[in-house]
Amino acid sequence: MNTSTEQPLLTVNHLTKHFFIKRGFPKSVSYTVKAVDDVSFHVNRKEAFGLAGESGCGKSTVGRCVLRLIEPDSGQVFLQEKDITSLNDQELRSTRKKMQIIFQDPYSSLNPRRTIGQTLEEPMRVHKLCDHDEIRNIVVDLLENVGLSPGVIDKYPHEFSGGQRQRVGIARALLFNPELIVADEAVSALDVSIQMQILQLLQDLKEKLSLSYLFISHDLAVVRYFCQRVAIMYLGKFVELGTVTQIFDEPLHPYTLTLRNASPIPDPSIKQAFAQLKGEVPSPISPPQGCHFHPRCAKAKDICSREYPKWTELDQGRGVACHLYS
Amino acid sequence: MNTIARFKHLGTETYHVFNRNKTSWVGLLLLTILVLLAVLAPVIAPYDPVEQHIIQRLEPPSSQFLLGTDYYGRDVLSRIIWGCRVSFIIGSVSVAFAMFFGTILGSMAGYKGGYFDSFVMGVMDVLMSIPTLLMGLLIVAILGPSQTNLIIALALTMVPRFARIARAPTIAAKNKVYVEACQAMGFSDIRILVVHIFPNILGELMVMGSMWMATAVRTEAALSFIGLGVNPPTATLGGMIREGFKDIMSAPWASLYPGLVILLIVFAANLLGDGLRDALDPKLRNEK
Numbered sequence: 001m002n003t004s005t006e007q008p009l010l011t012v013n014h015l016t017k018h019f020f021i022k023r024g025f026p027k028s029v030s031y032t033v034k035a036v037d038d039v040s041f042h043v044n045r046k047e048a049f050g051l052a053g054e055s056g057c058g059k060s061t062v063g064r065c066v067l068r069l070i071e072p073d074s075g076q077v078f079l080q081e082k083d084i085t086s087l088n089d090q091e092l093r094s095t096r097k098k099m100q101i102i103f104q105d106p107y108s109s110l111n112p113r114r115t116i117g118q119t120l121e122e123p124m125r126v127h128k129l130c131d132h133d134e135i136r137n138i139v140v141d142l143l144e145n146v147g148l149s150p151g152v153i154d155k156y157p158h159e160f161s162g163g164q165r166q167r168v169g170i171a172r173a174l175l176f177n178p179e180l181i182v183a184d185e186a187v188s189a190l191d192v193s194i195q196m197q198i199l200q201l202l203q204d205l206k207e208k209l210s211l212s213y214l215f216i217s218h219d220l221a222v223v224r225y226f227c228q229r230v231a232i233m234y235l236g237k238f239v240e241l242g243t244v245t246q247i248f249d250e251p252l253h254p255y256t257l258t259l260r261n262a263s264p265i266p267d268p269s270i271k272q273a274f275a276q277l278k279g280e281v282p283s284p285i286s287p288p289q290g291c292h293f294h295p296r297c298a299k300a301k302d303i304c305s306r307e308y309p310k311w312t313e314l315d316q317g318r319g320v321a322c323h324l325y326s
Numbered sequence: 327m328n329t330i331a332r333f334k335h336l337g338t339e340t341y342h343v344f345n346r347n348k349t350s351w352v353g354l355l356l357l358t359i360l361v362l363l364a365v366l367a368p369v370i371a372p373y374d375p376v377e378q379h380i381i382q383r384l385e386p387p388s389s390q391f392l393l394g395t396d397y398y399g400r401d402v403l404s405r406i407i408w409g410c411r412v413s414f415i416i417g418s419v420s421v422a423f424a425m426f427f428g429t430i431l432g433s434m435a436g437y438k439g440g441y442f443d444s445f446v447m448g449v450m451d452v453l454m455s456i457p458t459l460l461m462g463l464l465i466v467a468i469l470g471p472s473q474t475n476l477i478i479a480l481a482l483t484m485v486p487r488f489a490r491i492a493r494a495p496t497i498a499a500k501n502k503v504y505v506e507a508c509q510a511m512g513f514s515d516i517r518i519l520v521v522h523i524f525p526n527i528l529g530e531l532m533v534m535g536s537m538w539m540a541t542a543v544r545t546e547a548a549l550s551f552i553g554l555g556v557n558p559p560t561a562t563l564g565g566m567i568r569e570g571f572k573d574i575m576s577a578p579w580a581s582l583y584p585g586l587v588i589l590l591i592v593f594a595a596n597l598l599g600d601g602l603r604d605a606l607d608p609k610l611r612n613e614k
Contacts, residue, residue: 067510069506069509069510092512093512093514094512096510096511096512097512100510101507101510103503103506103507104503105503108502108503108504109503109504109506109507110504110507111502111504111522113525113526122511122513122521123511123512123513126511126512126513126517127512169507172507172511175511
């Protein structure tokens, strides 16, 4: 799927993660949840790659598998040439410096018993990244980088607002000068006014430090604003992938279309036809036969209930999984 | 400098909440007095605890013997003071051992999960199913009565309690996002456990420690009472009750006063435990 001549920073091939649930006693029945099912994509340098979809579709699992915070079942994750999935613990620990994560909830992602300074200094001490005396200076620089004053260093997380905490979370992710940042719903827990500030900050940092993002969000407006390319996920699988303009202006997959139509346009003069989706998201324990989306799809054909549509590459880097296009 | 300031802050905060719960001060005061008595036993005790005043056997409390004498003419007060010393040594050392090993086992089990967790906690459940006193009897019967064996027996029965106390908060903390952040930072498991998870369970461990201290003192007394504790003529509170028991109708002071002191120790340790729990519980701490 790699179209550019330059080698992508992150390449994910056929990533799969299944969770097993055992229920019942004495006779237990085990279910398989295909949280991530054969997902492939790549993230170029200095690119923000969006991963969008309803909650529970496996977006976050992809993000965590990329960092191996969750162990993937199969598939490969390459950071440049290095296969992350085959590293041992020691190698993984040093590679993690190159990729970091920003968490969704800025309230639980910081240890409430430790000051901001402690939280930020500890990783540098552990990895012995610099001299003891320099640590303070580096942390102060970092805090300025994310728009916090050096005075916050001795404060505890509960003394901050959500936006400020998220800035601390970003600072922590930047400690090791990473190349890739997985932003897992990084702005979803924030007020809309703060969201914009944080997005702006992420954007600035991207330019300044030539970062790449794997940007996970359920908010299409945010993805559209922030990302260059985007993949739409439904029940553990990619249904469509393309540039932001392609996905949002000319969506191919019926699911992408309904998603797009469901996000409100902030203009009262435009009469919006909210496409109603029939039914609920099916349970990931027993996804429907054939295309997972067919029970809710307006354009479903016979074949949709029998076979899962193949991933079809349409043109450069544009792909869709739908029988309408294969 | 920073750290000191933070400790001071925590100290004053704990002090204030301690203050709100007045009874915990009583517990602390009582326990401090008793510990001081025990520590200063060689200085304070008016007589040698094993010195026998044969002519003055079973003397009622008087100005010469403040709490009377026992069957062998030994001063009850001096024996109580020295007995406290034995009780506190056995109580605190056994609790310390149990806390140390129990915390390590419990938090490792909670953090690692899976089969390791099932195995460790299974063993703990088996240990816990044996009553404290019975376990004490068993160990002492196998190894023979001595202070060390008593400590081993008590520690063994208390390890599972501390393992349980340590395991549950570890599991809760393990699923916090900030622990995941630590993993993403490449911290080792031991570091995550010690630096990021352990402070969350410290409070509960202190509470349990003071509560189980009371139980340890009581069990030690019970074992000494049935003759399986520290060997005579060493003064122990439980042993004194037993020795005085024969003459309980004519000379009740020989077993009554040591009994009262056991009661005081247990009472004080429990009060302190309650106070600590209130002081360290963040939910209660926020209520003004």
